[in-house]
Amino acid sequence: MPTTAREVRLAARPQGWPTRDNFEIATVTPEQPGPNQLLVRNLVMSVDPAMRGQMNDKHTYVAPFQVGEPLTGAAVGEVVSSNAEDFSPGDLVVHMLGWREYALLDATAARRADPDMADPNAFLGVLGAPGLTAYAGLFEIADLRENDVVFVSGAAGAVGSLAGQLAKLNGARRVIGSAGSDEKVRHITEDLGFDAAFNYKKAPVGQQLAEAAPEGIDVYFDNVGGDHLEAAIHVMNDFGRIAMCGAISQYNEVDAQPGPRGMFQMVSKRLTARGFIVLDHFDLYPRFLDQVGPWVRDGRIRYEETVVHGIEQAPEAFLGMMRGENTGKMLVDLR
Secondary structure, X not given: OOOOEEEEEEOOOOOOOOOHHHEEEEEEOOOOOOOOEEEEEEEEEEOOOOHHHHOOOOOOOOOOOOOOOEOOEOEEEEEEEEOOOOOOOOOEEEEOEOOXXXXXXXXXXXXEOOOOOOOHHHHHOOOOHHHHHHHHHHHHXXXXXXXXXEEEOOOOEHHHHHHHHHHHHOOOOEEEEEEOOHHHHHHHHHHOOOOEEEEOOOOOHHHHHHHHOOOOEXXXXXXXXXXXXXXXXXXXXXXEEEEEOOOXXXXXXXXXXXXXXXXXXXHHOOOEEEEOOHHHHHHHHHHHHHHHHHHHHOOOOOOOEEEEEOHHHHHHHHHHHXXXXXXXXXXXXXX
């Protein structure tokens, strides 16, 4: 049993863009597990855009973080002590008490991670909630069909990169992505196999999307919102479908932003737009793992990770992710 461990707490709620001052690192004494509990040494933790909303004092689909309390998020760890019959020391588990070196959790809050299927990191990205988000958004929300033209914003991120690859593997005629640098655009087309991509910082999104999709688009997988959503509505074909996954361009705005222009096209083109949260779709996880796991193992699906090391670097990892500095999944290695 460790005698001390570190955790990252919310020091103050941000106004606009978060800074390092919004975080603090505290040293605590890990507790012994009680009945049906596990003590887990976290090996790697996830950093996710949705956490920005939890830093506000507002309840959305999850409760907000509390000032002075540790943050939470997905992590993979090794069981070091168990009072649950289904888990033994040495087992790898996925759970939601990241942002700390050691986590005490109920056994019902842990899901076993099979090290023979993939590296533990993958269960926080391509085979974890980001992967399931891409899968649910494409097939349950956007109703992907063969020969669709698909546009994915934030296509170099953990969700967008998989959404585009899954669309190609499932018969999409053309897949287009956007990203915030020329290197990410190269990665999207050359490494991930998208048919086209553009750097949204170099010219208006609407102009670049129209050039990349001269025949229009049928599906938009939205991770960005703002000008990307407006551009997609203008370029979308009749009866197009929009899976609204995130709106990272809006997360740090202090004042409410105006909605996309041209919204009557939602009527005239008979478009469908539906927001979704991955928490509502975990019933799909076994099917997702059966279908996507073999593609990850045989290399048909590529995935990237941006990894920083040490819990003291976790705040900067989060800030870097919000600035778009990561390619693929942003992770913090705690080993």
